[in-house]
Amino acid sequence: MDSTTPATAGGFEPRITAFVCNWCTYTGADLAGTSRLQMASNVRIIRLPCTGRIDPMFITKAFERGADGIIVSGCHPADCHYNAGNYHARRRFAIFRELMDFLGVDPSRITFSWVSASEGAKWRDVVNDAVTRVRALGPFTAYRNMVVVQATAPKSSSPEHAGEGEGLPMQSLAADGVAPGASKEVTA
Amino acid sequence: MNVYQPFRVRVEEKIAETADTQTLKLRFLDEDVAKSFDFKAGQFGEYSVFGAGECTFCIASSPTRKGYIECSFKTVGKVTNAMRDVEVGDVMGFRGPYGNAFPMEKMHGGNVVFIAGGIGLAPVRCVIWNVLDERDKYKDVTIVYGARTVADLVYKRELEDWGKRPDVKLWTTVDPGGETPDWKGSVGFVPAIVEKAAPKADNSWAVVCGPPVMIKYTIPVLKKMGFTEDRILTTLENRMKCGIGKCGRCNIGPVYVCKDGPVFTAQEMAKLPNEF
């Protein structure tokens, strides 16, 4: 992933990371592919053994590194290869979703679904819906840009410094003329 | 440019010493730095893999060999794992040299005994090559090196070279049970082999480095032979971040390992509290 958001001539194209279970959704996505179903190409799939293996930290890390939206998908209830992984995941993500909402992250950036190995068409719909929704929300720069460091080009090339400029979104310090060095000041 | 910004170095050679120990040969990218870079035997540096972080090792090559540096490390943590994965041609970072050094000038005209265990040979190797490259400045050179098993011996090719030299007395040993059928060296713990090697203590210096337990049992042996504590030298390591006395991490009691060390005499060591 590079730091810029893929932009096509048509405008913003969201980048979506999908964390899927190996047994159901991954196979279902595979089926969608082999069935030549048409769907948005914005999704990068990360295959995991089970939805029970998907730590909420995977999602924050994906947002950190540039994802605009997330899909978490696995086996339907009662279908888990490990019997109960999806039940545990269900509780965990119910809480996680409420937490993100409370912190101000639009929950519609995160899609949860059960897609079985035979549901290629459902996977297509989940992907297309997620892409449409996130495209409407726009890039999630607010998350990854919580830290922006400005640096100069490699030495030799430029004697001019752009300033330390930790462009923290909340800081009004640079405007105040206070060195960004004190950017941890409370500006609330 | 601030003091925390490293020089860029290119990996020129990558040698697997043992299953979990590597040596990297690093050459400075900047010609001027390559020419002017100088260090003393025993000094250390901060090696970095960009994206993984920095790690502290002694410089394992000799200051008599210019233009490059080498480091040997065991893969244990995040940075050393990343260092294991670098490829020849990759660019890494290096800051240094930092810390004090072995008193090479003082050792001129004396006998030198090198005693090392496991990866502890890395800092000693720097001094060994320094001595061997200026061989006429020193008298008898004895090397006692041990590892747990034959497979754990590092710098095997150099051990072979040193063993062939008439002006070096080399003892290699492995712990009992660690020998292979064709092992020609000794079998036994390092302190016992030092006793067997019986280097003379008169006008001699001992350079000791290895696991704490080896050092603990070797120093009494040396003292019994007549080595005085101020002529037994060792090099310590502690967790460091800055390497230049600021980050406050490497204190052992009042001592900053990065500034007062890493080289200490047994006399200085005896005064340190048990915090390393």
Place this chain on the structure above:
Amino acid sequence: MSTTTFIRTGDLKGLVADLRAAGVGVAGPARTSDGAVDYRSITAFDDVVLDAQPRNSLKQFFLPPTEPLFKYQRKGSDVAILEISATFPPRVIVGARPCDAAAVDVLDHVMNWDYKDEPWFGRREATTIVTFACPGGDRSCFCTAVGLGPDATRGSDLLLVPAGDGYYVEVVTEKGKRLVDAYPKRFGAGAGVDATLSYREKARASVEGHVPARPDVIRQWVQEHFEDPFWADISLRCHGCGGCAAACPTCHCFDIVDEPETLTEGTRRRNWDTCQTSVFTAHASGHNPRADQCGRCRQRVNHKFAIYPARFNDILCTGCGRCARTCPAGQDVTEILNRIVAMATGQGGAA
């Protein structure tokens, strides 16, 4: 520098306005949204709150909790290093406390120990510290025990002491003089030093006697009692959080970490760190030379009152008392120092 002058309160307000108009950043102790007082950026002198010790210290103005050291960019096997500027816009801190100003000066030693820490000194040089003599502290204050006082000038460029309808001004440094010279209309004749004496005495009386002014006794005892059961005793209540170190104006230990932002680029940063956590000294191998809280509590006292004095002939503590105020478990540095002095002088032992 021993010049003195005077500034009326109205002119002080005007000075802050002048500075801001000139594009100079101004910071001072001001109220935060949660009701506390922090040193923070201010827009007018009226924001300044002088009757409470700020919750944070001045440390973060010179050593921010996190700061980038440089950025790196990979291109294939090659890596480019992108520098971060060490030049900083000018700023004035108005309303510093003497203990906080002194702390910055204390830290200059280590920040310049053989290697000059450019970001630190870049900010130091860009910053003028206008200190207000302290009105007096609470029972955790002990600046007089470490060679300072409520009207100490150390680390300050100007020291202001309330007198009459304004402030008696001691010009402490060249930098302070430059500030006075730049705004000559704001400074002028007024009450003399005599008018400040009762203020100073009252303030001093409020902090004196909380800890005996015996730094040498403390230093010697700490140096000689590395293994004393006292350390285990005081460490019992310690949670091993870094609250004390975060609040401390002189705790300066830091970590250096790489933070990848993408697969090819990232930032090397330095972040505040604290000797109170177990990971501070833990080796990657799992070995930890400072294995339990006992050693960590000792390290903090040792570093401040023995290691730093032995190295730089200066105490790494300005007696601000923040660690005692912030400790969630009631660990109190004045109590620790009092017990050490008592033990050293044979007037008591580890309770």
Place this chain on the structure above:
Amino acid sequence: MTELRELARRLLSEGTVNAVLGWEEGPRGARPAFVTTPDGADRLIFDHRCVHNLASYLSPRRPHLKRLGKVAMVLKPCDARAVAGLIRETQVPRENVVLIGVRCGGVVTDPDSDATLSEATVADRCRGCPDREGKLADHTVGTAGPGFPGPSHRAQKIEELAAKPADQRWAFWQAELEKCVRCHACRQVCPMCFCDRCLADKTQPRWIESSPHARGNMAWHVARAMHLAGRCVDCGECERVCPQGIPLGLITRKIASVVAERYDFRPSDDPAVPAPVGTYRMDDPQEFIL
């Protein structure tokens, strides 16, 4: 107080325990005390300034406290929920600790406060607290005031925040989280943060950026909230100890209310009730899953 001291003295002199964990008068108000001799029992106090949740000291990640040997702990009814949590999650064997319950009618927020306990000064978590004594205790001493009615200010603040548009909540938390300097006091003092090695200290991989910038702080507080889901006993220690004044209790309490609504779990002093995250029901609601 006499009853408490007498009991502590007896437990120590009879050798039932090696140490009693309670409160004492420190230089800045009430603070945790570790009494190891029968005579030391006279140091013990209990009043409305004893705000600390001493269950933190039972957490197994405090090796320096292990050498005290068997301990008795003085606990408020709310602390009993934390001890029950530690027992529930097999961090503390019940038989390893003697619990001296103190009856409690509420505490203030600041252990150094000279305020008397009143509607105006009572700690927010005590508003609406139904428990006057902990059922988990082996001994129960003292008398309790009537307690204080709810709802808590925090519950109101959570509702206010939840009613705002998402971008305003985002801005609110950005401003708060940016203050965090990652001293980890919230973690260290939390009785339910009992991991031997915290996720935030792990480097391979580093899930949580260790730098105290808003992004790293966000990851840390998300992880903390998730790990405390179904564990948090709402003792408010994290918020009390935060040197930056971040309202951490809003997050943990919000999650606690989610867990209560969805899974009918409220922290109690009954260790036999299973932890809600770590168990499941086949018919858990899943309205958010496509």
